[in-house]
Amino acid sequence: MHRYRSHTCGELRATDVDANVRLSGWLHNRRDLGGILFVDLRDHYGLVQLVVRPGSPVYEALSSQSKESVLRVDGRVVARSAENVNPELPTGEVEVEVTAFEVLGAADPLPFPVFPEDNANEEARLTNRFLDLRRQRMHRNIMLRTQVISFLRREMTSLGFNELATPILSATSPEGARDFLVPSRVHPGKFYALPQAPQQFKQLLMIAGFDRYFQIAPCFRDEDSRADRSPGEFYQLDVEMSFVEQEDVFGVIERVMTDLFTEFGGGREVTSPFPRIPFRESLVKYGNDKPDLRAKLELVDVSAVFAGSGFKAFADKHVRALAVPDTAGQPRKFFDQMGEYAVEQGAKGLAWVRVGDDLTLTGPIAKFLTDEDVSALLAAVDAKPGTAIFFGAGEFDEVSKIMGAVRVEAAKRAGHFEENVFRFCWVVDFPMFEKNEDTGAIEFSHNPFSMPQGGLEALETKDPLDILAWQYDIVCNGIELSSGAIRNHEPAVMYKAFEIAGYDQDTVEAEFGGMLRAFHFGAPPHGGIAPGVDRMVMLLADEPNIRETIAFPLNQQAQDLLMGAPSEVDEARLRELHIALRKAPVK
Numbered sequence: 274m275h276r277y278r279s280h281t282c283g284e285l286r287a288t289d290v291d292a293n294v295r296l297s298g299w300l301h302n303r304r305d306l307g308g309i310l311f312v313d314l315r316d317h318y319g320l321v322q323l324v325v326r327p328g329s330p331v332y333e334a335l336s337s338q339s340k341e342s343v344l345r346v347d348g349r350v351v352a353r354s355a356e357n358v359n360p361e362l363p364t365g366e367v368e369v370e371v372t373a374f375e376v377l378g379a380a381d382p383l384p385f386p387v388f389p390e391d392n393a394n395e396e397a398r399l400t401n402r403f404l405d406l407r408r409q410r411m412h413r414n415i416m417l418r419t420q421v422i423s424f425l426r427r428e429m430t431s432l433g434f435n436e437l438a439t440p441i442l443s444a445t446s447p448e449g450a451r452d453f454l455v456p457s458r459v460h461p462g463k464f465y466a467l468p469q470a471p472q473q474f475k476q477l478l479m480i481a482g483f484d485r486y487f488q489i490a491p492c493f494r495d496e497d498s499r500a501d502r503s504p505g506e507f508y509q510l511d512v513e514m515s516f517v518e519q520e521d522v523f524g525v526i527e528r529v530m531t532d533l534f535t536e537f538g539g540g541r542e543v544t545s546p547f548p549r550i551p552f553r554e555s556l557v558k559y560g561n562d563k564p565d566l567r568a569k570l571e572l573v574d575v576s577a578v579f580a581g582s583g584f585k586a587f588a589d590k591h592v593r594a595l596a597v598p599d600t601a602g603q604p605r606k607f608f609d610q611m612g613e614y615a616v617e618q619g620a621k622g623l624a625w626v627r628v629g630d631d632l633t634l635t636g637p638i639a640k641f642l643t644d645e646d647v648s649a650l651l652a653a654v655d656a657k658p659g660t661a662i663f664f665g666a667g668e669f670d671e672v673s674k675i676m677g678a679v680r681v682e683a684a685k686r687a688g689h690f691e692e693n694v695f696r697f698c699w700v701v702d703f704p705m706f707e708k709n710e711d712t713g714a715i716e717f718s719h720n721p722f723s724m725p726q727g728g729l730e731a732l733e734t735k736d737p738l739d740i741l742a743w744q745y746d747i748v749c750n751g752i753e754l755s756s757g758a759i760r761n762h763e764p765a766v767m768y769k770a771f772e773i774a775g776y777d778q779d780t781v782e783a784e785f786g787g788m789l790r791a792f793h794f795g796a797p798p799h800g801g802i803a804p805g806v807d808r809m810v811m812l813l814a815d816e817p818n819i820r821e822t823i824a825f826p827l828n829q830q831a832q833d834l835l836m837g838a839p840s841e842v843d844e845a846r847l848r849e850l851h852i853a854l855r856k857a858p859v860k
Contacts, residue, residue: 277345277377283319287366289350294369296321297345297377299407300338302388310336312371314346317412322359322368323348331371341387341407343378346371395820400834402825414822417537418810422489424536425510425806428529434485434512439474441467441491446784451495453505461851467493470803472722473788475513476760479799480791486513489806495831500818501752501808504831509755510809513801519743519759522800523547523699526747526757530804534695534749537813547697547747555700556669560593560677562703565751566696568684570595572676575664578649584641586624590666593676594654597687600627601659608636611663611683618678619671624664628656638664661687681751695812697749702726705742706773717774719744722788723758725770732769747804749812757802764792 277297285294298316305311310325310332323346325332338344348369359365384400385393387407398405405411426436445452445466452466468474470492478486490511498504510529514522527547534543548566555562558571575594579587600607608625615623626636633639634647642650654662663683665676684690705725707718715737723742725731731740743759761767767789771781782789810822820826827833847854 281318282314282316282321283363285321285350285364285367290352290367292350294350295347300340300342300344319363321364323371324368325371331374335374339380341380341383342376345375345377347373399828402835414814415824417814418822421537421810424533428532429487432525434487435483436488437478437486439471443468453493453495456850456852458850469494471511475511477791479513479515480796484515487511498829503807503819503823503826505827508806509803510806511803513799515797515799517800522802526802530697538695542694544696547699549699549701551702552700556673560673560680562700563748563751563753565681566698567691567694567750568681569689570597570680570684572680573654575650575653578653582646587666591669591672592664592666593672595663595676595680595683596654596656597661597683598657599659600661600687614682615675615679618675620675626662628658628660630658695749700746700748702741703744705740706737714775715773720758722760724761729766729769737773752808752812754808755802755804759800762792762796762798764789
């Protein structure tokens with residue numbers, strides 16, 4: 274018999290009754306019921322129940338073993354009695370009568386239990402991630418991630434894409450976040466940058482003639498943590514295609530996402546085809562550029578209704594309304610709670626009215642609205658009796674942020690929110706440029722390598738803030754999975770676009786010389802996208818925090834509490850790298 278096991282812990286079935294077996298795994302749980310000892314043994318493949326009856330020579334020794342110790346167990350498979358069968362376990366029809374065991378790895382007292390899974394704090398979990406990953410939920414999430422990546426590789430290969438690797442050590446690039454820099458030992462004073470994305474390399478692969486590229490690409494960005502963003506590093510399904518327009522990219526990605534979320538979504542519906550929503554329309558209707566379409570409500574711009582109105586709180590301001598139908602049975606508490614929620618989002622309050630059976634309005638601000646205001650408002654939001662109308666007034670961006678959140682919350686509270694579905698959409702027609710609020714300078718609003726709609730002519734003749742780009746985002750359930758674009762492949766367009774954003778020709782050639790040189794030697798039209806693997810798994814696992822889908826994530830302060838990174842480097846190593854540290858002043 275094998276030194277450690279003849280079977281795995283998840284393998285045994287009723288057909289194995291009377292077989293002598295050897296198992297190895299972790300002591301998951303232990304119960305002593307009237308002198309009969311039951312032990313659950315766990316490995317990667319599952320869990321099996323061991324039993325030790327009174328008088329057994331191994332009873333005392335096994336009953337004293339600590340949880341999470343690693344054991345090798347010998348025994349005989351026996352059938353459970355009918356009343357003791359566990360239908361929730363694949364091994365639930367059998368148990369193993371232990372005849373001998375060996376401790377392969379004793380466990381010290383645990384900093385938190387692996388079973389049952391209590392709410393240990395994140396610092397303890399990340400410091401002892403090897404224990405945390407033994408928990409059933411975490412083990413399931415990491416295996417889901419593995420299966421998702423394997424599926425994506427098979428799917429992309431079946432669609433004719435080639436998996437190609439791009440460099441990790443490269444040059445800095447303006448991707449919109451801070452680079453992680455790596456000092457060069459052999460080139461004093463110079464640094465590599467870890468790639469924020471393989472953007473330029475995948476475009477160069479298209480220019481090199483590989484036509485369809487993909488990669489499960491590691492990306493590195495020195496940015497702050499969020500629930501849906503891991504600091505430091507993340508992985509994406511990086512995709513690029515030659516001789517394509519926007520709809521060609523959409524067709525490929527819609528198929529991949531539909532197949533993936535159908536395969537691993539646990540029966541949740543996946544809507545297809547994905548609707549296309551222009552960026553500015555998304556801001557007005559949903560309050561942001563990553564709309565959660567599970568909420569079956571839309572915002573309406575009613576600024577014109579109140580322009581010059583006698584109601585000074587709304588007059589000459591941007592006003593957005595949210596009509597929530599079928600609220601006749603909602604108590605006053607519903608409106609008060611929505612107001613409290615709006616305040617949590619940064620509002621000073623939340624104005625509202627309710628439409629009666631005779632189309633008259635009641636509510637705190639109803640008395641301030643003229644008959645003309647009421648008539649125009651009801652028409653604008655298509656209100657029916659029983660509809661509640663919430664309002665946000667102020668600056669466009671502030672109103673969008675607050676009312677976008679109110680839209681989703683009101684939908685959930687009023688029964689206009691779909692559960693157990695994946696609602697995808699494309700957000701399209703992003704502006705090519707935007708104005709920096711602090712400096713007034715024109716900057717790229719999205720990917721600087723995108724093709725402007727209208728090409729060079731648009732760059733030369735239009736107000737930069739009116740130019741749209743062939744840029745797009747894919748969004749699912751209010752989570753942005755990725756940005757993408759049809760790329761610029763013409764040197765003149767690239768020079769002009771960067772000139773508008775404040776880069777002179779010398780700077781462009783210095784920072785993007787490789788790309789520009791390639792454009793001069795026959796570049797095909799091309800485009801791509803890069804959906805985030807971490808976010809896809811987060812949605813499929815129904816986890817609110819992306820760190821729950823990554824085996825060894827950094828914490829919110831970008832620290833690896835298990836391995837102790839980032840760490841200090843000794844003086845000899847710093848000298849070798851030609852680096853002198855400038856300590857921050859003590860405050």
